[in-house]
Amino acid sequence: MQIETAHISRNIEHIKSRIQAAASRAGRSLDDIQLIAVTKLQPVEYIRAALECGQYDFGENYPEETQRKIEEMPNLGKPIRWHMIGHMQSRKARIVARYFSCIHSIDSIHAAEVLSRELAGVNKTINGLIELNLSGENSKTGFPAWDKAMQNQTLLDIEQIGSFNQIKIIGLMTMPRLSDNPEDSRSIYQELKRIQGLFSVRFPTQNWHTLSMGTSFDYEIAIEEGSSMVRIGEAIFGPR
Ligand SMILES: *Cc1c(COP(=O)(O)O)cnc(C)c1O
Numbered sequence: 354m355q356i357e358t359a360h361i362s363r364n365i366e367h368i369k370s371r372i373q374a375a376a377s378r379a380g381r382s383l384d385d386i387q388l389i390a391v392t393k394l395q396p397v398e399y400i401r402a403a404l405e406c407g408q409y410d411f412g413e414n415y416p417e418e419t420q421r422k423i424e425e426m427p428n429l430g431k432p433i434r435w436h437m438i439g440h441m442q443s444r445k446a447r448i449v450a451r452y453f454s455c456i457h458s459i460d461s462i463h464a465a466e467v468l469s470r471e472l473a474g475v476n477k478t479i480n481g482l483i484e485l486n487l488s489g490e491n492s493k494t495g496f497p498a499w500d501k502a503m504q505n506q507t508l509l510d511i512e513q514i515g516s517f518n519q520i521k522i523i524g525l526m527t528m529p530r531l532s533d534n535p536e537d538s539r540s541i542y543q544e545l546k547r548i549q550g551l552f553s554v555r556f557p558t559q560n561w562h563t564l565s566m567g568t569s570f571d572y573e574i575a576i577e578e579g580s581s582m583v584r585i586g587e588a589i590f591g592p593r
Contacts, residue, residue: 356591358402364589365390365406368572372583375576386576389436389565391586393418394593397425403589404431412457412584414439416448423452438526438565438584440494443467447474455480457526457565457584460495465514472519481520482565483511485548487541488530495527498548508555515559524563524581525549535571542566542578549579 368388376383390403391412400411400422409432413419419435437449437456441464449456450471459465459481472479486495496510497503515522527545529538545566552561567575569588576583587593 358398361399361402361589362406365403365408368585368588371573372576375573379577385581387582389582389584390589391584392590395590397422399590410434410436412436412438416445419452420448446471450475450477453479457482458484458494459514460484462510462513465517465520469517469519478519478521480523482524482526482563484526485545487527487544492528492530512556515556522559524561524565526565535574538571539574539578542575546579
């Protein structure tokens, strides 16, 4: 179902005011929270409409789709930042290296290594977040941080990812388990915040300041729990 592009600016304004309210409740500054507008499976007209409102950060899941959209919107003259938020298949690393400025979903050494190599090829550095799976077996992506038996391996992997010069680690990302109650996300987001503190001690030369957590469904809760990047799709652009 398509929505009117005029609704997009209204939705963005509405979400921004709710972000502001959630930040105030938590005694946080609006400047510390970035809105990533998730445009996967949405048409370029919607991206143009969001750009008109000064929205320059966009989240995408499928690199080939993103490349196609970029080619459909030449010479925009706007400082767009593309964020890769979905699981990255290694064979798509070249496209990610070329077009994206941040990857939220680093979930293996192999993916990070391949991406780093592609980035070196185009002489580029991008920001990266380590994706942690905190909600258990039924969610497939991210390092299995919920699994105590995997903890040491995960730490070793993350240490090694920190050595890839082309990816500047800036923090952590997580996706909660599907639920019909946004409150169910709260404990997961508290856990990501706690791990941020642990990593800051364990890997002090790395920067862990960014927490990418919260979607259309639960971004206000994520902000109350310390989110610095919310990834919002359907609440801005309607159903996919
Ligand atoms: C699609 C997606 C989102 C956005 O979800 P909405 O429910 O549309 O807000 C956020 N994060 C990730 C990782 C996604 O894949």
